[in-house]
Amino acid sequence: MRAVRYHSHGGTDVLTVDDIDRPDPTGHEVLVEVVGAGVNPVDTYFREGSYKPYQLPMIPGIDVAGRVVETSEFVEGFSEGDAVYGTAIGKDHDGGYAEYAVVPEDRLVHLPDGVDLVAAGGAGVAAVTAWRALVDHAGLQVGDRCLIHGGSGGVGHAAVQLAAAAGAQVITTAKPTHHDRLRDLGADAALDYRRDDLAEAIVSAAESRATRDDGVDVVLDHRMHEYLDLDAAVAATGCRVVGIGEKEPAVGFSQSSAARGKDLQLTMMSMFNTPDFREPLSGLASLMAAGDLEIQVAETYGLAEAAEAQRAVLEDSFFGKLVMTP
Numbered sequence: 001m002r003a004v005r006y007h008s009h010g011g012t013d014v015l016t017v018d019d020i021d022r023p024d025p026t027g028h029e030v031l032v033e034v035v036g037a038g039v040n041p042v043d044t045y046f047r048e049g050s051y052k053p054y055q056l057p058m059i060p061g062i063d064v065a066g067r068v069v070e071t072s073e074f075v076e077g078f079s080e081g082d083a084v085y086g087t088a089i090g091k092d093h094d095g096g097y098a099e100y101a102v103v104p105e106d107r108l109v110h111l112p113d114g115v116d117l118v119a120a121g122g123a124g125v126a127a128v129t130a131w132r133a134l135v136d137h138a139g140l141q142v143g144d145r146c147l148i149h150g151g152s153g154g155v156g157h158a159a160v161q162l163a164a165a166a167g168a169q170v171i172t173t174a175k176p177t178h179h180d181r182l183r184d185l186g187a188d189a190a191l192d193y194r195r196d197d198l199a200e201a202i203v204s205a206a207e208s209r210a211t212r213d214d215g216v217d218v219v220l221d222h223r224m225h226e227y228l229d230l231d232a233a234v235a236a237t238g239c240r241v242v243g244i245g246e247k248e249p250a251v252g253f254s255q256s257s258a259a260r261g262k263d264l265q266l267t268m269m270s271m272f273n274t275p276d277f278r279e280p281l282s283g284l285a286s287l288m289a290a291g292d293l294e295i296q297v298a299e300t301y302g303l304a305e306a307a308e309a310q311r312a313v314l315e316d317s318f319f320g321k322l323v324m325t326p
């Protein structure tokens with residue numbers, strides 16, 4: 001089969017397309033013919049070596065969607081031809097930038113009829129992270145006022161839709177070119193993240209509640225190094241902030257009295273710690289089938305274009321997801 005691999009860590013030029021043997025699933029694994037595999041910032045961290053994959057050479061890509069080709073002896077829930085999607089490979093297993101991928105059965109779920117396999121290929125990291133942050137860590141409730149920084153990104157656009165589906169008031173930030181699409185996906189307010197009065201604009205966009213003070217109840221922050229103090233400033237009492245960003249935040253909040261005075265909770269998370277991936281994956285599959293979660297595919301790439309895809313995911317402004325289509 002054809003597969004993108006990196007044989008050593010480095011820039012995008014270490015990515016090559018190799019002809020290698022098709023892998024055999026063993027134990028509790030499923031062999032999937034890949035139709036779509038999301039391109040995520042984390043793919044670049046594994047490639048350049050700040051995150052460590054279990055082996056070299058290594059096929060990048062955490063996400064996968066496609067059709068089951070073969071199952072190993074202990075697998076019971078999947079059969080040849082099933083449409084499936086999953087995530088969390090590309091670290092302790094080879095990843096999804098290949099014609100075929102071996103996926104542990106507990107990181108894979110069925111896709112209902114009608115869900116597009118390329119879009120589902122882009123769902124894994126982005127939507128599971130949004131689910132874990134908002135549902136599991138923040139305990140998002142109907143009527144919560146929810147701030148999502150960077151709503152046009154992979155995680156952001158999934159989070160906007162999840163929060164809207166959960167009945168929250170959704171306030172998001174993005175470049176103005178993306179505001180109309182974010183409102184179409186369920187955002188109540190879209191604000192330019194570059195405005196000088198961003199904190200004031202967020203608080204005035206948040207609805208007043210008779211029983212709560214002004215501000216937001218939940219924040220999803222992918223740039224803690226930039227926004228922790230803003231998060232504290234716009235928080236209502238009891239606000240839950242979930243941090244997912246890569247860059248090191250300043251140590252805590254620089255004005256910790258503001259955070260303390262609001263009983264603010266900060267959780268930092270990694271999607272890889274998800275206890276059972278099937279839980280968010282199946283919930284998200286239902287939302288995709290119902291049309292409540294539409295993964296927006298900004299661009300697709302063939303295997304020979306992997307380097308360009310990994311450059312673009314870090315450098316370009318796009319709406320939604322970049323997806324490999326092997």
Ligand SMILES: NC(=O)c1ccc[n+]([C@@H]2O[C@H](COP(=O)([O-])OP(=O)(O)OC[C@H]3O[C@@H](n4cnc5c(N)ncnc54)[C@H](OP(=O)(O)O)[C@@H]3O)[C@@H](O)[C@H]2O)c1
Pocket residue numbers: 040041042125126129149150151152153154155156173174175193222223226243244245246247269270271272313314316317318320
């Ligand atoms: N902890 C975890 O488990 C976890 C999981 C997934 C992702 N992450 C991390 O979360 C981050 C986002 O991931 P992603 O896949 O959503 O990336 P992405 O698709 O590249 O999205 C990033 C978004 O941030 C926006 N942005 C850029 N500058 C901004 C600013 N100053 N304020 C607000 N938004 C800004 C970008 O918009 P423009 O391009 O239009 O400027 C883009 O829409 C990455 O650092 C990733 O590594 C962590």
